[in-house]
Amino acid sequence: MKFPLRASFVAVAVTCMTPAAFADTIRIAYIDPLSGTFAPVGQNILNSFQYVAEKANAEKWAGNNTIEVVGFDNKGSPQESLNVLKTVIDKGFRYITQGNGSGAGLALMDAVNKYNERNPGKEILYLNHAAVDPDMTNSKCSFWHFRFDSNSDMKMEALTTYMAADKNIKKVYIIGQNYSFGHQVTRAAKDYLARKRPDIQIVGDDLHPIGQIKDFSPYIAKIKASGADTVITGNWGSDLALLIKAAKDADLKANFYTYYGSTTGVPTAMGAAGIDHVKYVGYWNVNNETFSGKDIVEGFKAKYKDDYYSMATYSIITALSQATKQAKSIDPVKVAFALEGLNFKSLNGEVSMRKLDHQLQQPLYIATWVKTNGKDVKFDQENTGLGWKTNQKIDAFVAAQPSSCQMKRPG
Amino acid sequence: MEFTLITLLNGVSYGLLLFMLSSGLTLIFSMMGVLNFAHASFYMLGAYFAYMLSTQFGFWTAFFVAPLLVGVLGAAVERYGLRSVHQYGHIPELLFTFGLSYVIVEVVQLIWGRAGVPYAIPASLSGSLFTLYTTTFPVYRAFMMLVALLMLLSIYLLLTKTRIGLVIQAALTHPEAVEALGHNVPRVFMLVFGGGCALAGLAGVVGGNAFVTEPGMAATLGSIIFVVVVVGGMGSLSGAFVASLLIGILQTFAVALDYSIASLLANFGLMIKAGSPFFSLFNLTIAQIAPVMPYLLLVLILIFRPRGLLGVREG
Numbered sequence: 001m002k003f004p005l006r007a008s009f010v011a012v013a014v015t016c017m018t019p020a021a022f023a024d025t026i027r028i029a030y031i032d033p034l035s036g037t038f039a040p041v042g043q044n045i046l047n048s049f050q051y052v053a054e055k056a057n058a059e060k061w062a063g064n065n066t067i068e069v070v071g072f073d074n075k076g077s078p079q080e081s082l083n084v085l086k087t088v089i090d091k092g093f094r095y096i097t098q099g100n101g102s103g104a105g106l107a108l109m110d111a112v113n114k115y116n117e118r119n120p121g122k123e124i125l126y127l128n129h130a131a132v133d134p135d136m137t138n139s140k141c142s143f144w145h146f147r148f149d150s151n152s153d154m155k156m157e158a159l160t161t162y163m164a165a166d167k168n169i170k171k172v173y174i175i176g177q178n179y180s181f182g183h184q185v186t187r188a189a190k191d192y193l194a195r196k197r198p199d200i201q202i203v204g205d206d207l208h209p210i211g212q213i214k215d216f217s218p219y220i221a222k223i224k225a226s227g228a229d230t231v232i233t234g235n236w237g238s239d240l241a242l243l244i245k246a247a248k249d250a251d252l253k254a255n256f257y258t259y260y261g262s263t264t265g266v267p268t269a270m271g272a273a274g275i276d277h278v279k280y281v282g283y284w285n286v287n288n289e290t291f292s293g294k295d296i297v298e299g300f301k302a303k304y305k306d307d308y309y310s311m312a313t314y315s316i317i318t319a320l321s322q323a324t325k326q327a328k329s330i331d332p333v334k335v336a337f338a339l340e341g342l343n344f345k346s347l348n349g350e351v352s353m354r355k356l357d358h359q360l361q362q363p364l365y366i367a368t369w370v371k372t373n374g375k376d377v378k379f380d381q382e383n384t385g386l387g388w389k390t391n392q393k394i395d396a397f398v399a400a401q402p403s404s405c406q407m408k409r410p411g
Numbered sequence: 412m413e414f415t416l417i418t419l420l421n422g423v424s425y426g427l428l429l430f431m432l433s434s435g436l437t438l439i440f441s442m443m444g445v446l447n448f449a450h451a452s453f454y455m456l457g458a459y460f461a462y463m464l465s466t467q468f469g470f471w472t473a474f475f476v477a478p479l480l481v482g483v484l485g486a487a488v489e490r491y492g493l494r495s496v497h498q499y500g501h502i503p504e505l506l507f508t509f510g511l512s513y514v515i516v517e518v519v520q521l522i523w524g525r526a527g528v529p530y531a532i533p534a535s536l537s538g539s540l541f542t543l544y545t546t547t548f549p550v551y552r553a554f555m556m557l558v559a560l561l562m563l564l565s566i567y568l569l570l571t572k573t574r575i576g577l578v579i580q581a582a583l584t585h586p587e588a589v590e591a592l593g594h595n596v597p598r599v600f601m602l603v604f605g606g607g608c609a610l611a612g613l614a615g616v617v618g619g620n621a622f623v624t625e626p627g628m629a630a631t632l633g634s635i636i637f638v639v640v641v642v643g644g645m646g647s648l649s650g651a652f653v654a655s656l657l658i659g660i661l662q663t664f665a666v667a668l669d670y671s672i673a674s675l676l677a678n679f680g681l682m683i684k685a686g687s688p689f690f691s692l693f694n695l696t697i698a699q700i701a702p703v704m705p706y707l708l709l710v711l712i713l714i715f716r717p718r719g720l721l722g723v724r725e726g
Contacts, residue, residue, distance in 0.1 A: 215425050251539065
């Protein structure tokens with residue numbers, strides 16, 4: 001008897017304290033690794049979220065509503081993510097965001113679907129900032145999930161379009177981490193290259209365990225023996241840094257086409273070894289055509305002594321602010337309907353949230369790792385004096401993919 | 412040919428680094444019966460100390476001072492921590508080092524942050540030593556090998572040719588008798604523990620900039636050095652040496668072998684395609700399971716030769 005009494009007392013107290021509904025706090029639970037091998041990446045993105053939210057609150061992006069992002073450690077594991085989800089639901093969060101690892105993402109998606117079905121009126125919305133498994137907006141798509149990063153197929157589409165124009169590419173080697181995302185990269189790379197440049201030969205295809213290899217020299221010896229001139233990899237964090245370092249040591253001259261060359265730790269580890277050899281495809285980099293987002297990069301660096309690279313944090317806060325204004329409510333169901341088909345301006349230009357599958361349609365950039373020159377490469381990363389030079393901005397329609405999503409909407 | 416030679420060199424140099432790490436662990440185990448779970452943490456501390464010192468005084472100062480600092484720290488841990496836990500038996504000792512490893516990781520994260528630090532190879536040791544066909548072999552890798560071999564030589568001389576070495580060897584099997592002869596066995600323990608930690612620290616100094624210096628570095632190498640110690644034989648230094656090289660070479664060569672059960676069956680005309688049952692199992696290549704090989708070896712050794720390759724105890 002004691003517990004419900006106390007709960008109702010708290011509920012009454014809370015209702016009394018809230019001065020009507022026009023100045024609410026939109027609370028987002030950030031569920032990502034904040035300890036372990038991938039903690040540096042998780043912490044950086046949490047800081048990015050909080051930095052952008054602060055800016056949004058100061059500039060009243062969401063009108064009188066304020067946005068708050070709170071970090072929860074899922075240790076990178078799907079199982080732990082589900083425990084954290086229960087905790088944040090108990091704490092009254094209605095919005096969650098996650099991104100590091102599609103394994104945890106898929107688990108959360110499934111749990112959110114079930115929870116929302118069983119608890120009408122208490123729905124949770126999952127804003128995905130970086131989990132890029134294409135399934136999440138195809139066969140497993142859900143009304144309660146919105147993805148603000150481009151999925152791995154879209155990135156591969158952009159990357160292969162860029163590669164197709166380079167006649168020097170003859171032999172390609174694919175190496176990736178052995179989990180769902182690594183498998184998707186391998187599959188997409190083979191399919192798209194076969195379509196765009198059937199003359200390119202795939203000379204090797206390796207999957208290694210995630211986060212365990214410290215010495216990549218045997219893999220490099222293998223790549224070298226295969227005669228590859230280009231390497232495609234979806235590796236991130238230290239898996240990418242060590243791969244590139246080992247390539248430099250063995251004097252491997254191949255070019256690296258990466259997804260995550262800009263994530264925490266990679267710039268420091270590759271240093272000068274990566275100059276001209278490492279490229280990356282992503283939704284934004286600060287050395288873009290108009291240096292859009294440079295005030296955020298500068299402010300973030302002054303505050304955290306770190307680099308702002310996870311631009312999806314900006315897209316999410318912007319889209320959420322606009323959707324709550326449009327819906328005149330912070331209720332997740334109304335906000336979700338407002339998010340569908342929403343057009344808004346992010347740091348990479350005009351973007352839109354496709355209603356069909358909840359996949360953000362946005363331009364992609366291809367960039368190369370070079371020395372900063374004060375002109376088109378003004379900003380470096382991790383104080384290395386090296387930064388990303390934009391080679392090409394690829395329009396959203398080029399990377400757009402069809403979707404097999406059969407969305408079930410509430411009501 | 413190029414591939415074979417380079418892979419062999421890579422395997423040997425990786426194996427030698429493993430040896431640097433596991434030699435301290437096996438010495439400590441054989442002397443004190445303590446399985447030091449915090450051993451890899453001392454490896455990490457070596458790397459971080461070297462990073463800090465090298466930014467102030469240059470790499471060579473760090474190279475000599477950092478292992479000493481780690482050694483002193485290790486000796487202090489033995490003197491003021493392990494020794495008081497010792498009377499309660501092996502399990503509390505084990506738990507003590509287990510807890511210590513977590514404490515060290517957290518302290519490192521508090522001081523140096525959760526991301527890696529830019530601990531770079533000094534200019535005098537960067538570049539390539541020689542070119543084999545078209546592949547360059549980095550000077551630093553050769554330097555790592557040299558350090559490991561010098562270390563092996565000096566441990567060997569210390570243990571066999573000096574008085575303290577003889578006491579250590581005697582205390583290995585008959586600690587009570589050694590104590591009865593008037594030697595201060597607890598102090599020998601402290602020296603061995605400190606020395607073992609210093610060796611791990613030295614491995615950290617040379618391994619930290621060869622790979623990446625980050626808070627996760629202890630966890631990733633922590634498990635594999637136990638494999639080395641078990642495979643080599645608990646407490647056998649030469650066993651640890653053989654096992655390190657074996658695991659280093661095994662792991663590097665396995666990466667190159669793209670053979671799977673499917674490709675084996677294909678030789679007999681049995682084609683396994685994407686739709687076949689158990690495709691993902693049959694299609695698993697040796698290259699993919701390369702990182703698991705050491706642990707497989709661990710399990711096999713424990714089944715068929717529990718005392719390890721060159722172990723003398725627990726026959």
